[in-house]
Amino acid sequence: MASAEQHEYGSYDELIEDYYARGWTDGLPVVPPTPEKVSAFLAAAGLEAGEVLGEVPTREVTVTAEHAAINAVMAGCRPEYMPAVAAAVRAHLHEKGNCHSTTGTLSGAAQAVILNGPVRLELGVECGSACFGPGFRANATIGRALRLVVRNVCRGIPGVLDRASFSTTMRYSFCFGEDEENSGWVPLHVERGLAPEDSAVTVASVMNLTPVTDFTARTPEAVCDSLLKFLTRGVATDRWLGEDNNVVLVMGPDHRRYFDAEGWSKDDIRGYLWPRFFKDGRNRVHLGKPEGLLIVAAGGPGMGETWILFPHLAWAITQRIDPARG
Amino acid sequence: MRDAVELEWAGVPSVPIIHKAVQGSAESMAKLSGVPDYPFVLADYPYIPTAIWSDQEIQTLADEVVPGILSLLTRGT
Incomplete structure (x- = not known):
């Protein structure tokens, strides 16, 4: 009614x-x-x-x-x-x-x-x-x-x-x-x-929506290293919602091709990135858990690009x- | 604003400190919470609400807002 x-x-x-x-x-x-x-x-x-x-x-x-x-x-x-x-x-x-x-x-x-x-x-x-x-x-x-x-x-x-x-x-x-x-x-x-x-x-x-553009990376590790430079700055630091907060990576096909070629899964990406978030015992990316990093395949060919969706205070x-x- | 109103509902006397940048939002919240005239203390420029203040700025701002807070907390109902 x-x-x-x-x-x-x-x-x-x-x-x-x-x-x-x-x-x-x-x-x-x-x-x-x-x-x-x-x-x-x-x-x-x-x-x-x-x-x-x-x-x-x-x-x-x-x-x-x-x-x-x-x-x-x-x-x-x-x-x-x-x-x-x-x-x-x-x-x-x-x-x-x-x-x-x-x-x-x-x-x-x-x-x-x-x-x-x-x-x-x-x-x-x-x-x-x-x-x-x-x-x-x-x-x-x-x-x-x-x-x-x-x-x-x-x-x-x-x-x-x-x-x-x-x-x-x-x-x-x-x-x-x-x-x-x-x-x-x-x-x-x-x-x-x-x-x-x-x-x-x-x-x-x-x-904020941050593009990570890297035309020179030719390996999964090199793409991840580029992502790290941007992931380690710019995430809201408030932790009051607990450890289950998220950052979203939206990866385009001209970055994904290097992961596909070497058989890297989304978990492999997290496994590579997570320990590198830490410096001097401090996590520079304000995520509580590796699985908080959400990875999405999207976008078209042409640009070697991944976009980071940095969150506001929400899961x-x-x-x-x-x-x-x- | 809403935190203060809900604390009042729980019986805890409260005073919201509202920055001028969000004064309209605070007034809207008071209105939709059913207490359009709920008083608050206003913090104003030169203190940008999201800036990292120096110790001296914090001290100065506190000196400015505390009298208003005390006044509202101790007024008769």
Whole structure:
């Protein structure tokens, strides 16, 4: 049973100007969330309107499936994206996802939405060339749907509870998939306990996004040594969330080729890097455990590049996508 | 702000110290927590909220905010 208040407009122009006036968009136009479309999105995910996806206790906010569906429609999603959107919202609102902090912080952290499993192929999620950027409906709108929930439901509004000094374009949308088909590695969601045939979303906070570009490295060790130079600076030092914090490495094919050639697994990379994090008995990378380093295969050929997603004060949360139950 | 409000709910008298850079956020939080007029002490520039302060700057800032903290803690209800 839908519970959201309803407004009637004589035209799209009238609607969009009213939405802008009320602050209901991220600055870009939105798709009108008609009751019919919202119902179709809920049905596509097998969700009841009132089902609670999560809460922000510090903001007196409860996020329902209907809230998520309204914002998914507005973001430009197709109905079949809704299970992924619902899972992303659940992951973002996980207690250790620390959503109050990652969306309110002066640092302007963003949320990376990383998709794994069959859902990537079903929805056309880009995992290869240009996967961080514009041009792909699923990437653009699933990530945007989460951000519209942050804004329209969770009160993450610039100048109000979003106090970012600069903020980031990643806050419009930041969503991509792992390129499982072009990597021999164990996918992220399987490393985190799910089955290969499961679909999953991992939401990771991103305080900054750092490219490690190295065209000269020709061995796994050389690539790792380049990564070390960047990993050992720039990670938030707060440890109050415990030892299970994360840093995400997104490695492109022209770095992965050297690991593939010598049969290195993701664990082999961690095994090489972890002891080298330490200098004079101090861990220079503020990770509690080797497995806190999450490694994702993505991106296209051309650049010898790996990107580091340095976190804000949150764990990366992996949530299974249930096609029948959002 | 929310920490202070929740401490008050738990019966612990509290005073939030809010930097001017996040004053709007603190006021929004007080409002949505149902206590729009909950008082706080304001810290202001030249102390940048995320900077690493010198010992002297910390001392000066403390001298500036402590009277307000004491005033709010000892006022009648």
